[in-house]
Amino acid sequence: MTTPGPHxxxxxxxxxxxxxxxxxxxCWCLGLTAVLCLYLPLYPSIQTPGFSEMVAxxxxxxxxxxxxxxxxxxxxYTQATYFGLLGLLIATLASVSxxxxxxxxxxxxxxLELSLxxxxxxxxxxxxxxxTLVLRVLVLCAxxxxxxxxxxxxxxxxxxxxxxLTTTAAWGVLCxxxxxxxxxxxxxSGRHGLxxxxxxxxxxxxxxxxxxxxxxxxxxxxSTISPYHWAFGSDPLSTGEGWAGIGLLLVYSAxxxxxxxxxxxxxxxxx
Numbered sequence: 001m002t003t004p005g006p007h008x009x010x011x012x013x014x015x016x017x018x019x020x021x022x023x024x025x026x027c028w029c030l031g032l033t034a035v036l037c038l039y040l041p042l043y044p045s046i047q048t049p050g051f052s053e054m055v056a057x058x059x060x061x062x063x064x065x066x067x068x069x070x071x072x073x074x075x076x077y078t079q080a081t082y083f084g085l086l087g088l089l090i091a092t093l094a095s096v097s098x099x100x101x102x103x104x105x106x107x108x109x110x111x112l113e114l115s116l117x118x119x120x121x122x123x124x125x126x127x128x129x130x131x132t133l134v135l136r137v138l139v140l141c142a143x144x145x146x147x148x149x150x151x152x153x154x155x156x157x158x159x160x161x162x163x164x165l166t167t168t169a170a171w172g173v174l175c176x177x178x179x180x181x182x183x184x185x186x187x188x189s190g191r192h193g194l195x196x197x198x199x200x201x202x203x204x205x206x207x208x209x210x211x212x213x214x215x216x217x218x219x220x221x222x223s224t225i226s227p228y229h230w231a232f233g234s235d236p237l238s239t240g241e242g243w244a245g246i247g248l249l250l251v252y253s254a255x256x257x258x259x260x261x262x263x264x265x266x267x268x269x270x271x
Contacts, residue, residue, distance in 0.1 A: 043077050137176045186260075202227070
């Protein structure tokens with residue numbers, strides 16, 4: 001009997017998860033591409049007095065929350081329609097779904113126990129699951145960057161490529177943070193519902209805290225605990241700034257993952 005070489009057995013969990021999730025990843029990519037191709041080319045057509053009057057008639061709090069107060073610029077329009085709204089929603093759904101399925105979903109279906117009987121430790125399983133989540137989010141980021149830059153000229157958006165890169169990084173790390181939250185909640189509890197609920201709750205609270213902070217000066221402190229604000233508070237698509245917020249999001253993800261990892265390696269999987 002031959003012994004498998006080191007390369008044949010490297011990252012077995014990650015490789016299996018990536019292969020098994022290719023179809024789903026493709027569907028999420030198609031969804032993001034559809035949103036970009038539907039909305040970004042429309043930018044020239046909204047530069048009309050009628051549209052400006054419609055936005056002006058909306059409540060100021062609502063326009064500021066949705067980013068419509070800066071929609072007259074290509075950067076503001078792209079942020080309001082994609083990075084801060086529809087694109088963020090789709091990518092967050094994808095990331096939280098992935099984070100939930102990788103450990104909690106696998107445990108409830110019995111796949112986790114089967115994997116752990118094949119010389120894969122809990123720590124390795126959790127770490128490779130994180131790697132799977134990171135790689136999938138990187139694919140979404142690469143797709144977003146490529147499509148936004150491709151539509152920049154035809155859509156007359158006048159976006160600065162380096163600013164698009166910074167914003168895409170902030171967007172991707174924000175979605176990753178939500179996915180890691182779901183992953184860690186699932187790792188700590190083994191419950192699918194708790195994992196998806198925790199990831200979704202953090203995402204919703206993040207957006208809500210930023211919106212409330214913008215609408216009420218007395219509550220502007222809420223922005224300091226909003227991952228959404230960490231990502232987009234410095235308006236990276238217009239200014240090119242935002243790496244400090246990206247760093248905060250990475251620290252958040254690392255801490256949350258570590259907590260989930262420690263709980264996963266210590267709890268009773270058969271409870």
